[in-house]
Amino acid sequence: xxxxxxxxxxxxxxxxxxxxxxxxxxxxxxxxxxxxxxxxxxxxxxxxxxxxxxxxxxxxxxxxxxxxxxxxxxxxxxxxxxxxxxxxxxxxxxxxxxxxxxxxxxxxxxxxxxxxxxxxxxxxxxxxxxxxxxxxxxxxxxxxxxxxxxxxxxxxxxxxxxxxxxxxxxxxxxxxxxxxxxxxxxxxxxxxxxxxxxxxxxxxxxxxxxxxxxx
Amino acid sequence: xxxxxxxxxxxxxxxxxxxxxxxxxxxxxxxxxxxxxxxxxxxxxxxxxxxxxxxxxxxxxxxxxxxxxxxxxxxxxxxxxxxxxxxxxxxxxxxxxxxxxxxxxxxxxxxxxxxxxxxxxxxxxxxxxxxxxxxxxxxxxxxxxxxxxxxxxxxxxxxxxxxxxxxxxxxxxxxxxxxxxxxxxxxxxxxxxxxxxxxxxxxxxxxxxxxxxxx
Numbered sequence: 001x002x003x004x005x006x007x008x009x010x011x012x013x014x015x016x017x018x019x020x021x022x023x024x025x026x027x028x029x030x031x032x033x034x035x036x037x038x039x040x041x042x043x044x045x046x047x048x049x050x051x052x053x054x055x056x057x058x059x060x061x062x063x064x065x066x067x068x069x070x071x072x073x074x075x076x077x078x079x080x081x082x083x084x085x086x087x088x089x090x091x092x093x094x095x096x097x098x099x100x101x102x103x104x105x106x107x108x109x110x111x112x113x114x115x116x117x118x119x120x121x122x123x124x125x126x127x128x129x130x131x132x133x134x135x136x137x138x139x140x141x142x143x144x145x146x147x148x149x150x151x152x153x154x155x156x157x158x159x160x161x162x163x164x165x166x167x168x169x170x171x172x173x174x175x176x177x178x179x180x181x182x183x184x185x186x187x188x189x190x191x192x193x194x195x196x197x198x199x200x201x202x203x204x205x206x207x208x209x210x211x212x213x214x215x
Numbered sequence: 216x217x218x219x220x221x222x223x224x225x226x227x228x229x230x231x232x233x234x235x236x237x238x239x240x241x242x243x244x245x246x247x248x249x250x251x252x253x254x255x256x257x258x259x260x261x262x263x264x265x266x267x268x269x270x271x272x273x274x275x276x277x278x279x280x281x282x283x284x285x286x287x288x289x290x291x292x293x294x295x296x297x298x299x300x301x302x303x304x305x306x307x308x309x310x311x312x313x314x315x316x317x318x319x320x321x322x323x324x325x326x327x328x329x330x331x332x333x334x335x336x337x338x339x340x341x342x343x344x345x346x347x348x349x350x351x352x353x354x355x356x357x358x359x360x361x362x363x364x365x366x367x368x369x370x371x372x373x374x375x376x377x378x379x380x381x382x383x384x385x386x387x388x389x390x391x392x393x394x395x396x397x398x399x400x401x402x403x404x405x406x407x408x409x410x411x412x413x414x415x416x417x418x419x420x421x422x423x424x425x426x427x428x429x430x
Contacts (some may be wrong), residue, residue: 047340049354050316062301066308066315073304086277091290092307100281100314101265139264 005032005044006054008140008199009114011107011164012067013054018160019074022194035115067164068095073158080156087152094150094158097139098165105133107165109172113212114205130173137169137179144181148188155192161187168198220247220259221269221413224329226322226379228269233375234289250330263426270421282379283310286372302367309365309373312354313380321346322380324387328427329420345388350395352384357414363403370407378404383413386424404412 004020004027006013020027032038032053039051046067055065064070071090075081081088083141109129112122140162143150150158167186169176176183189195202207217240219235219310221228235242247253254266263270263280270280279285287307290296297305324344327337355377358365365373382401384391391398404410415421 049357050312052316064304064308066300066311068311069304069308072307073300076300076304084280085288085291089279089284089291092287093279093284096281096283096311096314097265099311100318101267103315104319198330 001026001028002061003028003030003057004054005030005057007032007034007038007199008054009205010034011168011198012052012103014198015067015071015164016054016074017159017196017198018055018163019071019080019157021196022080022160022192023074023078024194025074053137068157068161071095071160075157079154080151080160082154083152084157091151091156091158095161097136098158098161102133102136102137102162103165105129105136106169106172106174109133109174110165110168110209111172113172114201114209116208118208118211126173131161131171131181131201133169133174134178137174137176137182140185141181144185148185155189159185159189173212216241216243216274217241218245218288219269220245222247222249222253224416225249225268226383226413226421227267227318227411230282230286230375231271231289231378232270232411232413233378233392234295234372235288236411237295237375237407238289238293238407241288253415271284283314283376284388286375290372294369295366295375297371298367298370306366306371306373312351313376314372316354316375317348318380320344320351321384321387321389324389325383325424326387328387329416329424330421333423333426341388348384348387348389349393352381352389352391355381355400355413356394357395359400363400367409370404374400374404376382388427389430 004016006016006029008031034053038044039053043052047057047063050065052065054067054070055063056070057063064073072081081091109126110121112126116122149155150162163186167183167197219231221231221244223246229285249268254260254268262272262278265280268279269280269282269285271285272278279288287296298306305425324341327335327341331337364370365377378401381397
């Protein structure tokens with residue numbers, strides 16, 4: 001059984017919870033609060049020098065990091081990472097898009113709204129983050145106007161990777177109603193067998209997000 | 216024969232030039248100056264709505280984007296993307312590290328130094344970019360203290376992905392001498408059969424980089 005070191009409100013960590021649930025695989029979850037320094041402790045850095053969640057550990061002590069790489073390993077040989085080399089590379093292309101063009105804006109805007117004080121200087125970054133996040137959502141909207149899924153051949157790990165922070169983009173101040181194909185796709189993801197929702201945030205984060213709507 | 220739309224001084228584009236040379240594959244290169252708007256033209260956006268280089272096009276008109284996904288497709292079944300599912304996922308983990316924790320700092324610092332005016336307000340970002348880029352280089356240094364390569368089983372696409380912007384990190388103000396294992400690895404990459412160096416930059420970029428050393 002694998003051990004997942006993850007912070008529950010992290011979309012990157014939630015990706016693993018979703019896929020493991022779809023696959024019906026048992027796992028051990030170690031809550032690792034990256035927002036309060038848990039990934040900067042020496043014992044964590046000894047396993048992952050990059051100091052990020054999620055990380056998985058196998059029973060024989062092997063480590064893997066990077067949420068999307070872990071998805072590829074877990075989904076290998078299943079319908080969630082299907083197709084020939086070209087089709088699997090197209091799935092990977094959306095996963096690299098997610099990490100480079102989507103997460104640094106959509107996820108970071110949400111983090112600033114819910115996980116930094118209302119007077120944080122980082123809040124000055126929000127307009128730029130929202131502009132770039134909107135550009136990523138527009139690319140998704142265009143694709144979903146002609147395709148049901150991001151993974152080749154059907155729902156799979158590219159959809160899971162992109163769902164992770166898109167479903168909670170409103171918490172970062174994004175208006176998902178502007179992207180009707182994205183909204184419909186989010187609902188299709190939620191209807192997949194074994195789908196599991198992200199756990200509720202802590203009260204302090206929910207409060208900060210609500211207060212961010214007025215600043 | 217595939218067509219590569221690439222901007223020669225871009226590390227992301229150079230990755231493809233390197234792998235295609237290692238593989239001895241012929242290709243058609245269409246120089247696409249992303250620094251001067253070539254990826255924002257309607258005919259380019261029609262093929263790649265995300266408006267970035269590199270992009271490849273097959274003879275039958277199929278498109279693939281995202282440098283690291285293209286590397287995976289080109290290297291499929293070769294020694295440059297070797298190993299079982301776990302080993303290939305570890306290679307992918309370094310490629311996601313490259314796009315998330317390395318390129319946004321190491322590459323962007325170089326871009327600001329060589330591709331923006333000396334009075335650009337973006338230059339205020341350089342100290343933060345260098346701090347985070349140094350953190351990525353330190354993670355690489357630690358790995359290379361115990362391993363010859365980033366790809367599993369030997370030199371491969373994770374090495375190519377990380378070489379692309381590490382070899383020219385000095386142009387962004389990074390001191391590679393602080394990372395002796397990285398310097399030795401760069402030399403091992405350069406010694407690989409079929410290695411091809413990045414073409415020289417245009418004079419204006421070389422001049423801006425030289426001037427950036429004093430500001």
